[in-house]
Amino acid sequence: xxxxxxxxxxxxxxxxxxxxxxxxxxxxxxxxxxxxxxxxxxxxxxxxxxxxxxxxxxxxxxxxxxxxxxxxxxxxxxxxxxxxxxxxxxxxxxxxxxxxxxxxxxxxxxxxxxxxxxxxxxxxxxxxxxxxxxxxxxxxxxxxxxxxxxxxxxxxxxxxxxxxxxxxxxxxxxxxxxxxxxxxxxxxxxxxxxxxxxxxxxxxxxxxxxxxxxxxxxxxxxxxxxxxxxxxxxxxxxxxxxxxxxxxxxxxxxxxxxxxxxxxxxxxxxxxxxxxxxxxxxxxxxxxxxxxxxxxxxxxxxxxxxxxxxxxxxxxxxxxxxxxxxxxxxxxxxxxxxxxxxxxxxxxxxxxxxxxxxxxxxxxxxxxxxxxxxxxxxxxxxxxxxxxxxxxxxxxxxxxxxxxxxxxxxxxxxxxxxxxxxxxxxxxxxxxxxxxxxxxxxxxxxxxxxxxxxxxxxxxxxxxxxxxxxxxxxxxxxxxxxxxxxxxxxxxxxxxxxxxxxxxxxxxxxxxxxxxxxxxxxxxxxxxxxxxxxxxxxxxxxxxxxxxxxxxxxxxxxxxxxxxxxxxxxxxxxxxxxxxxxxxxxxxxxxxxxxxxxxxxxxxxxxxxxxxxxxxxxxxxxxxxxxxxxxxxxxxxxxxxxxxxxxxxxxxxxxxxxxxxxxxxxxxxxxxxxxxxxxxxxxxxxxxxxxxxxxxxxxxxxxxxxxxxxxxxxxxxxxxxxxxxxxxxxxxxxxxxx
Numbered sequence: 001x002x003x004x005x006x007x008x009x010x011x012x013x014x015x016x017x018x019x020x021x022x023x024x025x026x027x028x029x030x031x032x033x034x035x036x037x038x039x040x041x042x043x044x045x046x047x048x049x050x051x052x053x054x055x056x057x058x059x060x061x062x063x064x065x066x067x068x069x070x071x072x073x074x075x076x077x078x079x080x081x082x083x084x085x086x087x088x089x090x091x092x093x094x095x096x097x098x099x100x101x102x103x104x105x106x107x108x109x110x111x112x113x114x115x116x117x118x119x120x121x122x123x124x125x126x127x128x129x130x131x132x133x134x135x136x137x138x139x140x141x142x143x144x145x146x147x148x149x150x151x152x153x154x155x156x157x158x159x160x161x162x163x164x165x166x167x168x169x170x171x172x173x174x175x176x177x178x179x180x181x182x183x184x185x186x187x188x189x190x191x192x193x194x195x196x197x198x199x200x201x202x203x204x205x206x207x208x209x210x211x212x213x214x215x216x217x218x219x220x221x222x223x224x225x226x227x228x229x230x231x232x233x234x235x236x237x238x239x240x241x242x243x244x245x246x247x248x249x250x251x252x253x254x255x256x257x258x259x260x261x262x263x264x265x266x267x268x269x270x271x272x273x274x275x276x277x278x279x280x281x282x283x284x285x286x287x288x289x290x291x292x293x294x295x296x297x298x299x300x301x302x303x304x305x306x307x308x309x310x311x312x313x314x315x316x317x318x319x320x321x322x323x324x325x326x327x328x329x330x331x332x333x334x335x336x337x338x339x340x341x342x343x344x345x346x347x348x349x350x351x352x353x354x355x356x357x358x359x360x361x362x363x364x365x366x367x368x369x370x371x372x373x374x375x376x377x378x379x380x381x382x383x384x385x386x387x388x389x390x391x392x393x394x395x396x397x398x399x400x401x402x403x404x405x406x407x408x409x410x411x412x413x414x415x416x417x418x419x420x421x422x423x424x425x426x427x428x429x430x431x432x433x434x435x436x437x438x439x440x441x442x443x444x445x446x447x448x449x450x451x452x453x454x455x456x457x458x459x460x461x462x463x464x465x466x467x468x469x470x471x472x473x474x475x476x477x478x479x480x481x482x483x484x485x486x487x488x489x490x491x492x493x494x495x496x497x498x499x500x501x502x503x504x505x506x507x508x509x510x511x512x513x514x515x516x517x518x519x520x521x522x523x524x525x526x527x528x529x530x531x532x533x534x535x536x537x538x539x540x541x542x543x544x545x546x547x548x549x550x551x552x553x554x555x556x557x558x559x560x561x562x563x564x565x566x567x568x569x570x571x572x573x574x575x576x577x578x579x580x581x582x583x584x585x586x587x588x589x590x591x592x593x594x595x596x597x598x599x600x601x602x603x604x605x606x607x608x609x610x611x612x613x614x615x616x617x618x619x620x621x622x623x624x625x626x627x628x629x630x631x632x633x634x635x636x637x638x639x640x641x642x643x644x645x646x647x648x649x650x651x652x653x654x655x656x657x658x659x660x661x662x663x664x665x666x667x668x669x670x671x672x673x674x675x676x677x678x679x680x681x682x683x684x685x686x687x688x689x690x691x692x693x694x695x696x697x698x699x700x701x702x703x704x705x706x707x708x709x710x711x712x713x714x715x716x717x718x719x720x721x722x723x724x725x726x727x728x729x730x731x732x733x734x735x736x737x738x
Contacts, residue, residue: 119280149196221268664702
């Protein structure tokens with residue numbers, strides 16, 4: 001069944017019992033008792049036909065009372081200070097009016113039994129108490145027929161409901177959809193209940209307006225209570241924690257469910273009482289007295305529930321414990337804030353009644369319901385968003401889960417903004433507070449008329465920026481952390497500059513659109529900006545050249561972050577790129593800043609591959625075959641090294657004899673490696689292994705020699721020859737590797 005049996009029976013029995021007890025009290029009062037305090041109520045809607053019908057049904061005394069009552073109200077509401085007595089006169093007059101209204105409510109309270117007797121007499125016409133029993137029986141029959149109609153609807157969908165109950169719902173979205181489908185079926189069943197009961201009442205149509213209106217009001221109250229119970233059970237599920245959409249424990253969920261049903265019952269009773277009193281000719285003061293009593297009673301129930309569930313709601317506001325200080329303060333102070341709000345709403349409605357404002361039934365209660373509903377809607381949407389983001393995407397399936405997961409913070413902020421905006425609009429409409437009409441009366445009219453446009457522009461700019469920023473940050477995160485020893489990709493190089501350009505563009509466009517929405521003529525601003533741009537272009541040709549050159553360098557992908565480049569006599573790793581210049585960090589630590597316009601030729605040593613060259617000076621009697629064999633062996637050892645092999649593209653090999661000198665031949669070896677890897681480490685390991693292998697193979701490095709020819713002479717002696725040989729030996733450099 002769509003509602004638990006206990007709640008349904010309690011709500012229906014409560015309404016019928018109130019009707020029976022009230023009718024009995026009405027019947028127990030003499031029909032012809034004095035009615036000094038009873039003033040006939042005006043019909044709704046107030047038209048020419050209803051006014052003439054009312055006057056035709058009233059006696060002369062009733063017409064006189066009604067006229068006096070309306071004149072007193074008009075004098076109380078339209079009287080204002082007519083002279084320059086100051087504000088004190090207006091305050092005194094308002095206080096006097098309040099005292100008068102309080103006296104009227106006091107008189108209505110004293111005359112309440114008498115008024116109830118008159119209304120009861122009209123309600124039980126023409127048969128007295130037996131008519132009340134007939135009405136109660138008719139109402140019970142209508143409710144019974146409605147119950148049968150709802151049961152028939154449930155029986156027709158019994159199989160579908162069972163399949164829906166057994167359908168798997170692993171995610172929050174699937175569970176919410178299944179529960180929402182069940183709620184829709186329950187609402188349709190409730191509509192069948194109401195239509196069947198209404199049809200029963202229409203079959204037994206009564207000419208008595210008050211009796212017919214009372215039956216319809218009671219039926220509407222029953223449908224309202226049951227509808228509120230359905231929605232409360234949909235969100236809170238007091239008997240099944242697994243089907244609960246809101247994250248509450250069992251005890252708070254049951255308490256909130258009872259609170260929602262209780263408030264609905266009180267509101268329904270108040271609506272029935274006001275309708276019966278107005279239709280029975282009770283005075284406006286009596287109706288206001290009933291409304292004030294309902295406001296006080298419902299406010300007490302709401303405040304009691306607020307302080308009973310303060311801890312669960314506070315825990316829900318805090319979330320995972322990582323909330324900011326403001327959120328933690330809100331979690332601690334929300335019962336106080338709610339109490340002040342409820343008391344303020346109640347005091348405002350009572351003040352309206354005392355000041356003679358027209359009665360709008362349910363505004364205060366709808367305000368409270370709106371305050372409770374908005375956070376619930378925001379929470380439900382955010383939970384559905386989190387569930388959709390955490391759902392793993394199927395292979396080859398839709399990309400929607402990945403998109404939702406990537407942009408979840410943006411969607412969450414958008415949900416908060418939309419809920420708050422809708423709440424403010426609903427509050428303004430509910431309390432009939434027209435900000436724009438109020439602003440039109442003063443100097444702020446022009447600003448107020450463009451306030452909506454400005455808010456829309458700022459909101460769109462914020463959302464576009466958040467989407468762009470999230471997309472760029474997501475792409476940068478996918479690139480991983482940047483390794484200072486390896487060059488960055490082109491995406492990581494360009495995206496920060498693109499993000500800055502997007503931000504500047506959004507700020508400029510939002511500023512111009514905001515000024516246009518405020519009524520400022522932006523054409524002179526655009527023309528002035530164009531003139532200034534032309535002046536900057538002519539006066540700062542170097543700046544323009546740097547910016548344009550940088551754009552073309554980036555489009556050509558000439559360099560990236562972390563790459564080692566050479567520009568003239570400056571060289572180093574690219575550390576930073578901005579709009580105008582390039583920052584190079586030399587391997588010795590110096591930082592070179594190069595404007596793009598100054599770059600004539602650029603040498604990038606970090607792209608694709610690099611060839612490392614090793615030269616050796618060997619003696620003339622060296623066997624090149626032995627050298628080739630040694631280099632191949634060393635190349636195989638380097639290729640087998642797990643630390644060096646990943647960066648090696650081509651193995652070490654002999655390049656041949658590159659030059660011949662007086663005392664040596666120059667032999668070259670080379671290998672190809674990845675520039676972003678460790679080619680210098682491979683070169684270091686190759687030198688170490690080659691020197692060791694040459695020593696073991698008996699391959700000797702050539703030494704630089706200087707031959708000194710000393711011609712024979714008669715006066716020469718052995719001492720001079722020895723001195724010349726020592727000088728030649730001293731002139732030889734000690735460099736075995738050449």
